[in-house]
Amino acid sequence: MAVFLSPEWVAELDAAARATDAATTRADDLTLTVQQVVQGAPNGEVRYYVTIDRDGVRVRPGSADAPDLTLFAKYDVARAINAGTADAQDALAVGRLKIKGRLEQLLEHQDAFAALDDLFASVRNGTTYEDGPTMPS
Incomplete structure (x- = not known):
């Protein structure tokens, strides 16, 4: 079980993505890179990115060269979304x-993002968290 946002956690996401071809089936006409930026994590800002293309899905630590989308969230929000106690759409709606x-791209490829959520469920279910607040209501 990896700690949320640790290098091991990113590696587990990548392994889960590479272990299935479900996302590839949905990504035949899709090339997309999504950068994630989590601010205020216990060990500072964390960046990782997800690439979806015909070769499948990859998750890598660090910054993408030219992401199509960049998502920014504070640690408490990212943690709550990952843990399933907050909804990303609701968090987006309230800023x-x-x-x-x-x-x-986000709107056009909602099905691919839903497939990613399914791909990463096993990692999410085994994720542990360092001390930190949960997202307030």
Whole structure:
């Protein structure tokens, strides 16, 4: 069980993505890179990115060269979304999750994002968290 946002956690996400071809089936016409930026994590800002293309899905630590979308969230929000105690759409609606880039990509490929959520469920279920607040209501 990896700690949320640790290098091991990112590696587990990548392994889960590579272990299935479910996302590849949905990504035949899709090339998309989504950068995640989590601010205020216990060990400082964390960046990782998800790439979806015909070769499948990969999750890598660090910053993407030219992401299509960048998602920004504070640690408490990212933690709550990952733990399933908050909804990303709700966080976006109230300004707790911010998006930079081609928003139409997010809207156009909602099914691919839903597939990612399914892919990462096993990692999410085994994730542990360092001390930190949960997202307030």
